Amino acid sequence: MKTLRYLQKKKENMEPIVMLTAYDFPSASLAEDASVDIILVGDSLGMVVLGYESTIRVTVADMVHHARAVKRGAENTLIVVDMPYLTYHGSIEQTVETARYMMQETGAHALKLEGGQDICPQIETLVKGGVPIIGHLGLTPQSVGVLGGFRIQGKTADQAAQLLDDAKALERAGVSAIVIECVPAEVASDLTKALNIPVIGIGAGAETDGQVLVYHDVLNYSPAKAPSFAKVYDQSYVRMKTALTHFAEEVRTRAFPDASHSFAMTDDELKKWRSR
Ligand code: KIV
Numbered sequence: 001m002k003t004l005r006y007l008q009k010k011k012e013n014m015e016p017i018v019m020l021t022a023y024d025f026p027s028a029s030l031a032e033d034a035s036v037d038i039i040l041v042g043d044s045l046g047m048v049v050l051g052y053e054s055t056i057r058v059t060v061a062d063m064v065h066h067a068r069a070v071k072r073g074a075e076n077t078l079i080v081v082d083m084p085y086l087t088y089h090g091s092i093e094q095t096v097e098t099a100r101y102m103m104q105e106t107g108a109h110a111l112k113l114e115g116g117q118d119i120c121p122q123i124e125t126l127v128k129g130g131v132p133i134i135g136h137l138g139l140t141p142q143s144v145g146v147l148g149g150f151r152i153q154g155k156t157a158d159q160a161a162q163l164l165d166d167a168k169a170l171e172r173a174g175v176s177a178i179v180i181e182c183v184p185a186e187v188a189s190d191l192t193k194a195l196n197i198p199v200i201g202i203g204a205g206a207e208t209d210g211q212v213l214v215y216h217d218v219l220n221y222s223p224a225k226a227p228s229f230a231k232v233y234d235q236s237y238v239r240m241k242t243a244l245t246h247f248a249e250e251v252r253t254r255a256f257p258d259a260s261h262s263f264a265m266t267d268d269e270l271k272k273w274r275s276r
Pocket of ligand 1: 202
């Protein structure tokens, strides 16, 4: 089993860390078989699995349900689960109770929280309590309303400085790694150099300690277009649609099922049955 310490070693040895999202048993099995280092049960499941427009409507129950399936599909991979929208901004007690529930119910190895200095008190308490935490900065989809849409962050010198301050605050608060999403490559690179913990990028250029992508984007397993920063390695939606159309055609033309997909009685039993 790869541990969070293993990720730290990878940073020290300058070996890229591979992170991929997964949301259910088959996607988790595939990710594990492909030897990714970390599986993220992202709340992006709200968009790519549940068909919502953003991650805002994803609940703790949704996350637990999907994370349990992922755990069954990838027993030997490090699993990180997102805490959903507004589940860590209330009281520390409420945050701790939700984190306890998510860790115990899912068997996750770590939780991921979006935000910077504002959520450091919660992070410090969770880490002291023994919950490994991954931070998430840059484009933080749970704040899409406040950010004014899914747009690149840290484009000005002031915004970049704010990102760096937030990243250092998260490191001091005890996070094990940080995901940085949709920021200029230069900013992500400088931030990666400034931190001792691993920085994993998405839409953040090539100079972070690792890369994370969404399963459905990598495979193009969606009716929607993948974002421009995601490299598409397969056209599974088109291939699957062709297969399913073929199935529908064969049912309609009675080409399916044939004898090889049917069960038969023995001749003796058939004779008895028909003579009744
Ligand atoms: O929810 C998610 O899938 C994520 C990744 C985009 C990093 O947070």
